[in-house]
Amino acid sequence: MLMATPSTDLRNVAAFAIHSEIHSARPDVGCAAHSHSVYGRAFCATGRTLDMLTQDSCVFYNDHVLYDNFQGVVLASDEGKHIAKALGHRKAALLGNHGLLTAGRTIEEVVAYFVLLDKCCEVQLAADASSAGSGKPLVHIGEKEAQVTWEALGHSSNGYFMGLPLFQTVEAELGPRTFLGRGVEPI
């Protein structure tokens, strides 16, 4: 959240305003991730939440929210408070006209959820666009099946398991100095 060089003191105030309020509101959260990925940005301009189009989107079934009250770049802790309140107990928020946010117990799950959420956005954007041409509506997963899938894939430990290979890949590329990928038990 801080970027500084000897000749500057530019802190990422917006990042601090968001992250600090989420940690205040959610003591169970060990990590939150937020960025302006391309598909996340595009989806967050649609004013929609994720449709349950694939097994993977069910990880966010009843477990993500759209925060649609964009007030400009987040510079006051008030705005961070509003986002934290909207997020509630969920693992993800679509920040309207802004980008994606995921939160959870471990860094691994939060990174895995973020990557997964961005892919879900890409999938829904592409599927929606194609249906305009084919004239055939998309197929949605039923509520019962979505709930069953969330139960199987949507817990913190599932997310941790999903995130491990991402970190192990980084470790393999950057070397053991990264202290990552030490097993499935959170450090």
Added chain:
Amino acid sequence: MLMATPSTDLRNVAAFAIHSEIHSARPDVGCAAHSHSVYGRAFCATGRTLDMLTQDSCVFYNDHVLYDNFQGVVLASDEGKHIAKALGHRKAALLGNHGLLTAGRTIEEVVAYFVLLDKCCEVQLAADASSAGSGKPLVHIGEKEAQVTWEALGHSSNGYFMGLPLFQTVEAELGPRTFLGRGVEPI
């Protein structure tokens, strides 16, 4: 299908449920591939099978099926049985609201088919989306031409030939220790 570290015993139950039942039902199958690629996921939410839009899609002419009975993440062998039954003698299945699956005699052909199927999904999604804007319907290959093309490109040996360069590239990048790319005769 198994991912384990000293401190865990998390097996990929879903993968085992799918793959084991396909191998049981299809003794000719030496390999099956399944993953949630982005374009595969998006296409599998459309409830459609591949249109014969390009020479390459004809590799799947009368040789792929949509399994549209998504019941949640596959945790019971029953679901794997259903998928294997739907696949039948074909080389590929679109698993509705889920992802792609290819099967065949050799690892090479199955990987080649998987990559090709994912590209066919990407092609159809992009072509459909564009036709919504142009207002001009896509051009479909005739049944006779599709059949002729399948005969020329759709056999196991064609797939093996298609897959070889993929493995040779991996071998060139990872070194000869991979025991891949030894010629066109399956090992």
Added chain:
Amino acid sequence: MLMATPSTDLRNVAAFAIHSEIHSARPDVGCAAHSHSVYGRAFCATGRTLDMLTQDSCVFYNDHVLYDNFQGVVLASDEGKHIAKALGHRKAALLGNHGLLTAGRTIEEVVAYFVLLDKCCEVQLAADASSAGSGKPLVHIGEKEAQVTWEALGHSSNGYFMGLPLFQTVEAELGPRTFLGRGVEPI
């Protein structure tokens, strides 16, 4: 702007015609960037300017223009003059049927703006395409919020700060011989 080998004297006349006129018209401009990126090209064929769909697009709020008078490849300084006139005091121009152009005080901000503008084009193209299928109009940022966001993110120093990591990455990859990433004060 010049590409030459011992056996040739082919100069990029079009690039010179554009860049020289911008520097003549805008003494504050230390750098201008222009290229035919894929999403920039596609968006510049739509005859539209950026909608305020995301926080990032607000960097160009009332700060970009569409130059829609494509006369063929720019070979005369007259055409460069027209582009410079259309750009005015703004940081970016969408050159209709052509590509993107950004300009600013420092190389860092101009590169950051260019990358950001291209992503904004990609975002809007994907969001628009998806809305054709969903039937739901996109959500636009209000004028007040867009202005507030421009004030926070749209200044030259913000762009410089945004561009630094891009150059630091290049420096990390190509070595310290590049003389880049020396801090937040323009050299």
Added chain:
Amino acid sequence: MLMATPSTDLRNVAAFAIHSEIHSARPDVGCAAHSHSVYGRAFCATGRTLDMLTQDSCVFYNDHVLYDNFQGVVLASDEGKHIAKALGHRKAALLGNHGLLTAGRTIEEVVAYFVLLDKCCEVQLAADASSAGSGKPLVHIGEKEAQVTWEALGHSSNGYFMGLPLFQTVEAELGPRTFLGRGVEPI
């Protein structure tokens, strides 16, 4: 056009059927390129030719053709003859339901044209898809401006100049043993 290992004699018959007939019909052609790129495939399923949407597409103004007589994979020289006849004196053909083909005097220009044509397909697909959502028709370049641009960019020497950096990049990555990028005069 030939792929062989000690244990096989599988030749790329389809490639030979296409390329040999083009060389027979066009003595001026030193090189032809054909492949099934993703965007090329998708565009070649639309039954359309390139609209003049960007400066770059004008390189193909009155200089490309749609061959819309897909008969299945090209295994007979007759089909190659038909393609060569359709191509005529032009630099590119969109092979319907199949893929892209470019031809020219030098390898450099042909590769540059191929890459450019594929990008033009990507641009038009994305622009069309977006216009379905925005409801606003795309802006087309006028005939006079397209012709002027073709005159400036569409000649063999322009293509050679465009292709040089592609080969120089390959040379830089693979070493001087590639005998590429020796200047702007064709070898």
